[in-house]
Amino acid sequence: MRGMSLRIAYFGPAGTFTEAALRRLYTEDQAEAVPFPTIMATLDAVREGVTDRGVVPLENSVEGAVTATLDELARGQALIIRTEIHLPVAFALLGREGTDLAGIKVVSGHPQAQAQCRQWLNANLPHAEWRPASSNAEAARQAAEGQIDGALAGEFAASVYGLAVLARNVHDRATAVTRFVEVSLPGKPPAPTGTDRTSVVAFLADDHPGALMEILTQFAARGVNLTRIESRPTGERLGKYCFSIDCEGHIFDARVGEALMGLHRVCGDVRFLGSYPCADEHASTTVLPGTTDAEFARAAQWLHGIR
Numbered sequence: 413m414r415g416m417s418l419r420i421a422y423f424g425p426a427g428t429f430t431e432a433a434l435r436r437l438y439t440e441d442q443a444e445a446v447p448f449p450t451i452m453a454t455l456d457a458v459r460e461g462v463t464d465r466g467v468v469p470l471e472n473s474v475e476g477a478v479t480a481t482l483d484e485l486a487r488g489q490a491l492i493i494r495t496e497i498h499l500p501v502a503f504a505l506l507g508r509e510g511t512d513l514a515g516i517k518v519v520s521g522h523p524q525a526q527a528q529c530r531q532w533l534n535a536n537l538p539h540a541e542w543r544p545a546s547s548n549a550e551a552a553r554q555a556a557e558g559q560i561d562g563a564l565a566g567e568f569a570a571s572v573y574g575l576a577v578l579a580r581n582v583h584d585r586a587t588a589v590t591r592f593v594e595v596s597l598p599g600k601p602p603a604p605t606g607t608d609r610t611s612v613v614a615f616l617a618d619d620h621p622g623a624l625m626e627i628l629t630q631f632a633a634r635g636v637n638l639t640r641i642e643s644r645p646t647g648e649r650l651g652k653y654c655f656s657i658d659c660e661g662h663i664f665d666a667r668v669g670e671a672l673m674g675l676h677r678v679c680g681d682v683r684f685l686g687s688y689p690c691a692d693e694h695a696s697t698t699v700l701p702g703t704t705d706a707e708f709a710r711a712a713q714w715l716h717g718i719r
Contacts, residue, residue, distance in 0.1 A: 418443040420594075425570035427549035433497045433592035433638040434467045449546060451480040457594060459489045465596045466491075472501070474590045475527045481593075482656045485685055486613040486644065491595040493611055493686035494602070494692040501588045502556035503529050504551055505579040506552050511561060513578065516540050520551035521564030529564055531584040537562075549573075591691070597698070601687040604662035607695045609639065610687040612672065615646065615654045617680035624655070630661060630674035634667040635703035660697045662687040666708035667699075 420438065421432040424447020434445055448454040451468050458466040469478045478535050485491060503525060506515065513536060520543040526533070533540070543560060545551035549572070551563035556573040563575070616623050631638055638660040661668040664687070676682045 417441065417504065418465060419442070419446055419463040421446050421448050421452050421463040423448065423451050423468050423547065425547065425550055425553065427572035428568055428589060429499060429501055430469055430547075430592060431549075432568065433469075433499045433532045433590075434594075436497050436499065437467070437594060438494070440588075443586040449550075451478070451554060454492055455484050455488075455491060455595065458491060458597065465494065465594055467592055467594050469590055470496070470593045471591045471640070472524060472528070473587070474585055475524045476657070477523070477640075479644065482642065482644055485595075486646075486656065487559055487681060490598055492598050492601070492684070493593045493688050494596050495594045495692045496609070497594070498589050498691040499530065499592060501583065501590045502566065502581060502586075503548075503564050503583040504570070504577050505562050505582050506565055506567075506570050507555055507562045507578045508558070508587050509576045511576070511578060513537065516578075516589055518543055518559040518560045519555060519562040519564065520545045520560045522546070522551070523550045525551075525564040528588055529561050529582050529584060532582040536579070536582075559592045595673055595686075600687070601663055604664050604687070605689045607690045607697055608660075608662040608665075609658055609690050610661055610663055610672075611658050611667055611673065611685035612675070613654050613656050613685065614675055614679045615681040615683075616652075617631075617678070619651055619653075626678045627657075627675060628641065629656060630671045630678065633674075634671045635698070635700035636667050636671045637662055637698045647715040666705045667703045670708065692714040 420443045422434045446463050454466045454468055457463045468481050469476045469483050516691050518541045524545050525548050548565035549569055552565045552569045552573045554560045555563040567577055614627055637660040643653045643658045646652045663669055
């Protein structure tokens, strides 16, 4: 900690949904928000000690994983997830004062913003050129400078960049939610809460029939429910993949710990990304009969007695 507050890197610039997620965790008195232009730069700031922690988007309920985050967490110096934030995402079309829809020739935003507003854009701006930006806030900045005519961003970005709200609720799904994670350098995981999530990256030792089944079996055999699994290329060569996995439970839970030990036995490498509280207030952890800590302890005692 530096001075009286933490320094938290986030995928910026100012006015992004990531900044809004960060402010769900910390007030301005508690943490200084430090923007970085890319997800890689945000995570590297934490790795290099420039900031204490970092906040980045991980997945969206409409468009799925933010692959840049998955890939950066899988490679380079290890980081762990401390907590997650679920943020409802509502898009507005922003532009300079006096702009009308007929005058919008070029519209911009992050590629995931385009995907979440695709139907609205097709219905209302069918002839406008789409120009991707590194972030929605960067698109708002470009609109303010006259480089583009309209930007897809959170309505709160209008006041940051002196723009007018040309249209509200331009997203196609009103229930869209983005999951953000706060990361830090590795340390002891927080204590279990009873509704936790554990994240890992599993690297195949080699490509062979049943390799994915071997991974899945480690969890299934111990009653651990997977909430997300995605394959990602390692970048080494075609056909070389790793698997980004989220599961219910905490590494201190016997069933989860044993599943990860099993995973370590059958994989070339396993990167632990953290055990942390679920942000979903409706989350519940599935604990099947025979998979409680007490039952694992009794089984271990039984085996010890035989040996």
